[in-house]
Amino acid sequence: MKNEVGEYPLGFHMEILELPPSKILSFQEVQKSTEFNESRTISPNFGFTKNVYWVRFELKNNSNQRDWFIHVSYPLLDKIDFYESKDKDWNHVVTGDSYLFRERPLEEKSFIFPIKLLPKKNNTYYFRFESEGTVQFPITVYSHERFLKLKEKENLSLGIYYGILFVLVIYNLILLFMLKDFGYLYYLLYISFYGLSQSVLNGLAFQIFWPNSPHWANISLPFVGGFSLFWGLQFTRSFLNTKKNTPSWDKIILVLMGLMLLLMLSSFVFSYYINIYLLASLVMLFAIVVFLVAVVCWDKGYKPARYFLIAWVALLFGVGIYSLKGFGILPANIVTEYGLQAGSAIEMCLLSLGLAYKIKLVNSDKNKAERRMVAYKAKLQDAKLVSSRLEVELLKNNIHPHFLLNSINSTIIWLDEDPETAKLLLTSLSDELRAILKLSNKKTIPIKEEVEICKRYLEIMSLRKESKFEFLTEGIGLKDVIPPIVLLTLVENGVTHGYQGKNAGSFVLKKKKEKNKTKYILFNDGLPTTKSDSLGTGIKYIKSRLQEAFPNKWEFTSRFVMGGWENTIIVFE
Structure with missing residues (x-):
């Protein structure tokens, strides 16, 4: 061993004696054995075996250093016997992973054997290796300085490895809690x-x-x-x-x-x-x-x-x-x-x-599936709207003839009794039907236009019933909209079923604005005295038109109140 070299792998500089488990030799017998063979590899590895291996080598110190370390780098050896010649006697150290960790010469993860070898001196050393697992014994001699550098590199590499492992554990633990x-x-x-x-x-x-x-x-x-x-x-x-x-x-x-x-x-x-x-x-x-x-x-x-x-x-x-x-x-x-x-x-x-x-x-x-679902829902909604539209058309076809036939029957009666009144009735009826046909195919119309239709209708009914009906509004603006013929249907139902035996009636439409909704309240001072299938058909028509115009953002109620009947349409923002 020299000053300029601090590391000496002993693979090619030692002799090995291989013994079967049944052949037990004392240390003195091993010293006298002539069956030692030179090692042919830098790191002897005999795999899984129960054989016992003795190793012998000699070190000569041509440097000025006294402190050296013999390093057996494989940490899974069950039993290691180390013999060092000392003052015509032998120092015997026993260690291995089948012994307590504190019994090692140095408390390191692998096996380190400190030795002192004076300059210009030489000494002989023996190892005995026995293990139930892999038997391999890469042996290297290090100077004190070189040994410290070795441990520094080992600790750095292990720190990097387990640092990466720790970061991955924390990273994936966070993802586990986030994504489940x-x-x-x-x-x-x-x-x-x-x-x-x-x-x-x-x-x-x-x-x-x-x-x-x-x-x-x-x-x-x-x-x-x-x-x-x-x-x-x-x-x-x-x-x-x-x-x-x-x-x-x-x-x-x-x-x-x-x-x-x-x-x-x-x-x-x-x-x-x-x-x-x-x-x-x-x-x-x-x-x-x-x-x-x-x-x-x-x-x-x-x-x-x-x-x-x-x-x-x-x-x-x-x-x-x-x-x-x-x-x-x-x-x-x-x-x-x-x-x-x-x-x-x-x-x-x-x-x-x-x-x-x-x-x-x-x-x-998942996103693609969600997009397909959204597209499917949109198509389904369109299909529902088409279905609702068809239903509305059928209801209109049911409501309009009902109103038309009643007006024509009244006109026939008036032609005989009062031709002048019949002429006024036909003129109002013509204007009414023209307005209905013009607007009924739209989803929404300004409420003021719907109010004009209702007023024409009340003019016709005033002539038919020889009564006086009026339609008043409170708070209705130019931007307020409603599906066509909805108010007219309510007015027609009110006139038909709420004014039996009366010669006057009043309809009042009010608007109330709240936080996230708008209420349209139609009150009439008539009280229903009869029941008709047309009333149920009219309500169904109203709900269908509201759903078509304001999908799932509306409510409709109809109830008796003090002094008359109140219909409320609520539109949510």
């Missing part, structure tokens, strides 16, 4: 437990969450990993709408979700060796199934699947290389060690954007 979409809930659970599983893989969980629970630390990975994958699959079902888009694959996902739950239960029952092997296998199966489902949904034209697939390619790449590293197919290095975290960070960001895109599509479809 279960897709955000599944995504929240997925990224939360995925982040927790990552903290188990990199050793932070043991350091922060359960430093005094080595048993739980040993089974937490299959449990938390299975739970994370469970919600990842549920999010996949929700995001890709697999139940609708690909029912057969949806059933496969449900089966896989059931296997994840069984893995979680298995973590409390079977050994870590079995559970971690199952987890690695299910992770590979998970990656393949999710990828294929996304491809199928994309092929079927489901637009969000495109963004989903792009997001998951990054994660699936990281999952794949990490699993292959676990099986010992790929070596342990910075790409296989941290590729999973980098891929998951990219995937989480892209999935969040994809989820937002999906919600945008849903809202777009």
